[in-house]
Amino acid sequence: MTGVIAASVETITTALRAVFAAERVATSDGFLQRRDPRASLLSISGLALATMLTRTLAVVVALGLVTVALAWLSAVPLRRLLARSAVVPLASAFVVLPQVVLFPGDPLVEVVGVTVTEAGVAYVVLFTLRVGVGVAFLSLIVMTTPFSAVVAAMRELRIPVALVWTIAVTYRYLFLFFDELQRLILARNSRTTGDSGIRGGWRDAKGIAGTFLLRTLDRGERVGRGMRARGGARPPSPYGRSRTLDATDYALVALAVVAVVGSGVVRWGP
Known part of the structure; x- marks a missing residue:
């Protein structure tokens, strides 16, 4: 699965990692900080x-x-x-x-x-x-x-708990699912040689989509069980107090x- 599909997934994964790296700016001494x-x-x-x-x-x-x-x-x-x-x-x-x-x-x-x-x-x-x-x-x-401060601010502003949960979980675990997809593509590429082209890439994508869906659902279940084991059934509490x-x-x-x-x-x- 070398080619357009793999390159697109790599680009998306890199962009998601950049979101987390951007929090380094949040530690600097600026006006909004x-x-x-x-x-x-x-x-x-x-x-x-x-x-x-x-x-x-x-x-x-x-x-x-x-x-x-x-x-x-x-x-x-x-x-x-x-x-x-x-x-x-x-x-x-x-x-x-x-x-x-x-x-x-x-x-x-x-x-x-x-x-x-x-x-x-x-x-x-x-x-x-x-x-x-x-x-x-x-x-x-x-x-x-x-982002932890953003979650705390949303809770203090009385934003509905369900919305805060959705935003927090999506932010924390979205990049993990793309890492899972990237590992699947890497495993596929390690067993193939040459460039399969766009048509071959789409053919491989159809074969790998089911596996990725099953792994995603399994990972979501494990994440949910882990959160419940740590008291995740309660509303999310702020990670820190606002000034x-x-x-x-x-x-x-x-x-x-x-x-x-x-x-x-x-x-x-x-």
Whole structure:
């Protein structure tokens, strides 16, 4: 199973490992690192919500500048933040790309009888920027706040226990399942020679999918039994206590509230 499928799994596994390596940034002395996790979670989530609400390019650009400023103040490498935030908006742009010809509006250019409209191009650009800025905001939470502190903040903010459980277990064990798949591919490659190509890769993928599913279900059962043996039937408790909110924390939350309200006014106001 050498080729496209194996390379794709390797890429995904590397990206997931990078998520955990990103917590090293959370130990540095930066603006968001010094904030109470509750304030960081509320404010960054609010800014991401404001980004999703707006339909104005100027507002999206302004929120993007806020993202860059927060990253700079928090000692987050902009290149790393961009790399983490680029995949989702690029995929979103590919999905909405047909809107450049389907969206009604003034014609911009005509190629082979297909008319690209100004409104369609503007829609695709705005949609892609909104997704990119929103993902960048959410990436800042993971990169500047240890995940254990995020879980503790969610519990203190009275977020439903079921949702906290789902997020915590998914985060902790998602990379493990891809490691399992990578081991299966490595075992398959050790018994084959040469490049099987795309068709051969898909044929091998069909054969290995059942084994991976069974191993995944078995691993999930063992993880569940281990959690119950350690008291996992009880609601998840915070891993650490949050600090006392200070004036800067309140100011950051207030900024998020203003951003959400302002985005709503710009969108639905007269």
